[in-house]
Amino acid sequence: MLQFEVLATEGQARRGRLALRRGVVETPIFMPVGTYGTVKGVMPRSLEEMGAQIILGNTFHLWMRPGLDVLRQFGGLHRFEGWTRPILTDSGGFQVWSLGEMRKISEEGVRFASPVNGDRLFLTPELSMQIQQVLDSDIVMQFDECTPYENGGHVTTEAEARASMELSLRWARRCLDEFQRGGNPNALFGIVQGGMFTALRDASLEGLAALDLPGYAIGGLSVGEPKAEMLRVLEHTAPRLPAHKPRYLMGVGTPEDLVAGVAAGIDMFDCVMPTRNARNGHLFTRFGDLKLRNARHKADERPLDPTCGCYTCRGHTDALGRTHGGFSRAYLHHLDRCGEMLGPMLGTIHNLHYYLNLMREIREALEGGRFALFAAQFHADRARGV
Structure with a gap:
């Protein structure tokens, strides 16, 4: 349910067009973030008037509130929030990562205390796919572990980044299996991890490319690293993503970051910065x-x-x-x-x-x-x- 074509290029920069179930998205594009099913303080009509073509929803927070029963009743997130154009949902991986010591990561998934009521919860790649199928988002993100720049008071080592990246790769395979088992008619994107180590980024991409997913994202940037390090990893990784598929830079960033991302070959961006600031x-x-x-x-x-x-x-x-x-x-x-x-x-x-x-x-x-x-x-x- 996804078609992508590159219409023009200049250097690594691309002008493209992304066709999804609920509409066409002209790229490069910025996607406003609607964490709880709303872009804070803005009516859907205003978003359309200002040129928003696709917005984000947050799997983790919508699972917490209003919960899957309510979202099933509405047939997904679009009718619930009154937005008829495409929606991308993140997997919950970043939100779980941000819980810090409140969560425990294992091969099976992540156990954590609900930030809403303290309930003990367990989020797995399979459950993330099931939640996103209920949300019926046009683009579904794999469940991954966001590799931190710092880990336990020190800069993440290559060995730590490798273990995190390889776990995300195994989770990507499980996500794809569950996505296909459930018959989700939308599009699943993989997320390239590997911290600040370009060789690990290459290994992550190689493993994800073997799954032949409809699109690929770069995760684990703008997580505390110096700007020069972010740009180095971005400029290395972005041009290596499959050229015939959409490329998404997650959670970045300033206007200057967007221009740098486009120059590196990125097609899609999101960030809370314009709304939060x-x-x-x-x-x-x-x-x-x-x-x-x-x-x-x-x-x-x-x-x-x-x-x-x-x-x-x-x-x-x-x-x-x-x-x-x-x-x-x-x-x-x-x-x-x-x-x-x-x-x-x-x-x-x-x-x-x-x-x-x-x-x-x-x-x-x-x-x-x-x-x-x-x-x-x-x-x-x-x-x-x-």
């Missing part, structure tokens, strides 16, 4: 990052970004020619200082629009054979400052 007054613009809580914005009549066409910056004009929306930095600063919920909502709309528009501009640059020129201008603009 918006809730804390940290906004992304074409000309750098804006810290809304700074006192210098108290009486600033300018929009966040004069080049931005989002509702927060420009508003919209109705059928009678009346303008609605379009807010000053001073007003947004005021909302933040007063703790008004409209503040993070407007900030989130802006940040997501910025990310999605950045990807649209990248696609247009690739179509015109000018991605390198675009990237140079992007970095110059971002360095200029707000």
